[in-house]
Amino acid sequence: MTRLDVRKTHKLYIGGVFPRSESGRTFEAVDAKGGFLANMALASRKDGRDAVLAARKAFGGWSSRTPYNRGQVLYRVAEVMEGRRDQLIEQIRSGAGVADKPATASVDAAIDRVVWYAGWADKYVQVLGNANPVSGPYFNLSSPEPTGVVAVVAPSDPLLGLVSVIAPAIATGNTVVVIASETVPVPAVTMSEIMATSDLPGGVVNILTGHAAEIAPWLASHMDVNALDLGGVEDPDLAASLEVAAADNLKRVLRAPTAQVDWLAEPSLARLEAFVETKTVWHPIGV
Amino acid sequence: MASTGKFEYAPAPESRTIVDIKSSYGLFIGGEFVDGNGTSFKSISPASEEVLAEVAEATEADVDRAVRAARQAYDKVWSKLPGSERAKYLYRIARIMAERSREFAVLESLDNGKPIKESRDVDLPLVSQWFFYYAGWADKLSYAGLGPDPRALGVAGQVIPWNFPIMMLAWKIAPALAAGNTVVLKPAETTPLTALLFAEVCQQADLPPGVVNIITGAGDTGQALVEHRDVDKVAFTGSTSVGKAIARSVAGTSKKVTLELGGKAANIVFDDAPLDQAVEGIVGGIFFNQGHVCCAGSRLLVQENVYDAVIDRLKARMSTLRLGDPLDKNTDIGAINSAEQLARIKELSDIGDAEGAERWSVPCEIPANGFWFPPTIFTGVTQAHRIAREEIFGPVLSVLTFRTPSEAVEKANNTPYGLSAGVWTEKGSRILSMANQLRAGVVWANTFNKFDPASPFGGYKESGYGREGGRHGLAAYLQGASA
Incomplete structure (x- = not known):
């Protein structure tokens, strides 16, 4: 007799735990041919607000970790991804309907991407900051600090795109609320399980599944969100309206890309730079 | 309270004969003063309410004319000059601003109301220094750590406040030009005179026509500039409420924006x-x-x-x-x-x-x-x-x-x-x-209100985004580089 498998309930990831949507709603994740894959939690605006609360709560602790420690944690995420490599490849294959080879390439690139950003965690300050030769007796230093809570609409590329926007934001000490790819949401749930078991403190990354057009406006206008990443917004009208909403508290906005992004290419520093603030300290010199 | 220990001083006014204020000013577009299409307004001395000059209020058509002049200067002249040549223009401006600093200080104090001690000893020295600092960057952009081939954005629309009129002009124009952009700048409606005098400095420095355009007016003029379709970059210093309105108005465009807004330090x-x-x-x-x-x-x-x-x-x-x-x-x-x-x-x-x-x-x-x-x-x-x-x-x-x-x-x-x-x-x-x-x-x-062209300045949260000053200040005027 064949064993009956235990199916997973796909839930949200908020504050380090896995709740269902408070709304009780679900939607069906389907494969590339439209076949049923799983019931997903359909996040509501209340889930979005809960996620912002969790991200804010986690910000103080995460941003004051040493950069070395944040790099360690990110590297640990890559290690756990490696252990789940086959599962991720299978989910990309079935969800996005791609062949084994490109699915494998994409998962491998995603793991390598996390390693790449893990290495940046204790270096970007040296690259983005500098001492300033002012005309006076001051030691004047500019250094980047995390912006705060970043709301992210993740790209449709369900894993490589997802980690390519999460990793740089948290490497610099921000905490994030992410709306996962709407069309292929299952790998994001696996990523949340990976992060929950990678020494990443609860609340640093919060992942919502559902409709970006429904949840994103609430995040864009939320007064305790400091920045907005529109990387996955494909509708220009939605992108513009989110940018307008973001102006209420002058969120830093990373606009939607105007051309197709090649996620396999090595990224620039742009995403590390997007969500940091330059602080300049004038320290007196004297005897 | 009796002013115990307060020395009595005889009046020691700085002479205002050093500055020649015209009775009326047009708009500085394409290297020359031209008449605007709109009405004019008066700039007064806030210390006496005396009318200092009549100034043109630029209309939307005037703004368009200024942006077209800036675009033409960018396409035909400024973007083709090597950085080392742009640098020399900026060094010239720095030197002229030092040479004419007393004249500017007197005019600034008249138009703005700030003590001559401050305009003379703080604002004007910083203006010259700002141009001198950014002049040196113009031919060294690829060393700034802002990408291997940093490129200008194009035309910058800049709107500045009335609290440090000529200093804010320098903070805006110097990095923009060093990075290879051309500019249309609007000074505040209560303090337009030093910016208009600066137009003369551009002529004196033989700066190619259209590289710097100065248009005067109030909020409507500023809004027309910020919203102009052919402006690639918006730089604004002023109130948080106007900053938010600008952030809304550029939504959905590819305009790069820096906002330096209010504070409660x-x-x-x-x-x-x-x-x-x-x-x-x-x-x-x-x-x-x-x-x-x-x-x-x-x-x-x-x-x-x-x-x-x-x-x-x-x-x-x-x-x-x-x-x-x-x-x-x-x-x-x-x-x-x-x-x-x-x-x-x-x-x-x-x-x-x-x-x-x-x-x-x-x-x-x-x-x-x-x-x-x-x-x-x-x-x-x-x-x-x-x-x-x-x-x-x-x-x-x-x-x-x-x-x-x-x-x-x-x-x-x-x-x-x-x-x-x-x-x-x-x-x-x-x-x-x-x-x-x-x-x-x-x-x-153990100090406060210190400014230096080498030191980045700008806020967190609702105080705005982007930095002015230092290496970071260049990023605001270059493609790709994060501000």
Whole structure:
């Protein structure tokens, strides 16, 4: 007799735990041919607000970790991804309907991407900051600090795109609320399980599944969100309206890309730079 | 209070004959002054309400003409010049601004109301230095760590405020030109004259026509510039509410934006601070430029056990401040820039009274004409008071107290703004610990209101985004580079 498998309930990831949507709603994740894959939690605006609360709560602790420690944690995420490599490849294959080879390439690139950003965690300050030769007796230093809570609409590329926007934001000490790819949401749930078991403190990354057009406006206008990443917004009208909403508290906005992004290419520093603030300290010199 | 120990000074006014103010000014477009299509408005001296000149109010068509001049200059001339040649124009401007600095200082004090001591010793030296600093970057952009092949954005639309008119012009134009952009700049409607005089400097430097265009007008003109379709970059310094409107208006475009907005900075005095030095810093922090400073130290946080000592010394020091003729070399406190701003300061101060804070103003003689407000402190202020939350943008200080460093941090950060902060203590490790925890773009330790072209300036949160000054200031005017 064949064993009956235990199916997973796909839930949200908020504050380090896995709740269902408070709304009780679900939607069906389907494969590339439209076949049923799983019931997903359909996040509501209340889930979005809960996620912002969790991200804010986690910000103080995460941003004051040493950069070395944040790099360690990110590297640990890559290690756990490696252990789940086959599962991720299978989910990309079935969800996005791609062949084994490109699915494998994409998962491998995603793991390598996390390693790449893990290495940046204790270096970007040296690259983005500098001492300033002012005309006076001051030691004047500019250094980047995390912006705060970043709301992210993740790209449709369900894993490589997802980690390519999460990793740089948290490497610099921000905490994030992410709306996962709407069309292929299952790998994001696996990523949340990976992060929950990678020494990443609860609340640093919060992942919502559902409709970006429904949840994103609430995040864009939320007064305790400091920045907005529109990387996955494909509708220009939605992108513009989110940018307008973001102006209420002058969120830093990373606009939607105007051309197709090649996620396999090595990224620039742009995403590390997007969500940091330059602080300049004038320290007196004297005897 | 009797002004004990206050020296009597004879008037020592700086001569205004050094500057030749025309009775009316057009718009500076394509390298020459042209008539605008709109009406004109008057620029007055806020110290006397005397009309200084009539200035053109640029219409949407005028804005379009200026942007087209800037585009043409960018396409045909400026983008084709090597950086080393752009540098030489900027060095020329730096030198001319130094040579004509007294003339500019007098005009600035007349049009803005700030003491000649400040325009002469702070604003103008920084203007020349700003151009000199960025001149040197023009041919070294690929070394700035902002990408391997940094490229200009194109045409920059720049809107600047009335509190540091010529200095803000330098902060905007110098990095924009160094990075290879051309500009259309709109000075504030109450202080257009030094920008118009700067147009003459551009001519004197033989700057190619259209590289710098100066258009005058009020909010509508600024809005037309910001919203112009052919503007690639918007740089704005001014109020947070206008900054938000700009952020909305550029939504969905590819315009790059930097916003330098309001603030409500905490100036934190610990019990081990050198108190006399701290009091000088408190006074400079809030009364410099009549408090018309976005990064002004408008919330004083004093450690409880030195509260009485600090307040006594502060009142004694404030009593020696001289309010009056901006052109008098002994003047410490000049005129409030406009009747509108004076009304705003009075309104918020009255709210301070109504909400239960205790007002103390320097008992000084207020001139009969012009707009004036005596240096004022409010004690007994709580975090809920509007005078502790809203930017007054005048010579009004709100005083709060704290017991522990963590309480100071919590109170300092309890604001939607995040432009600057001050820390006064003899303990170096405490300076850096506080600096780490304060959510502000500039932290001054045992000093306040220091500016330098090599030092990035700009805010966190609702104080805006992007940096001006230093290597970081270049990023605001280059493609790809994050501001």
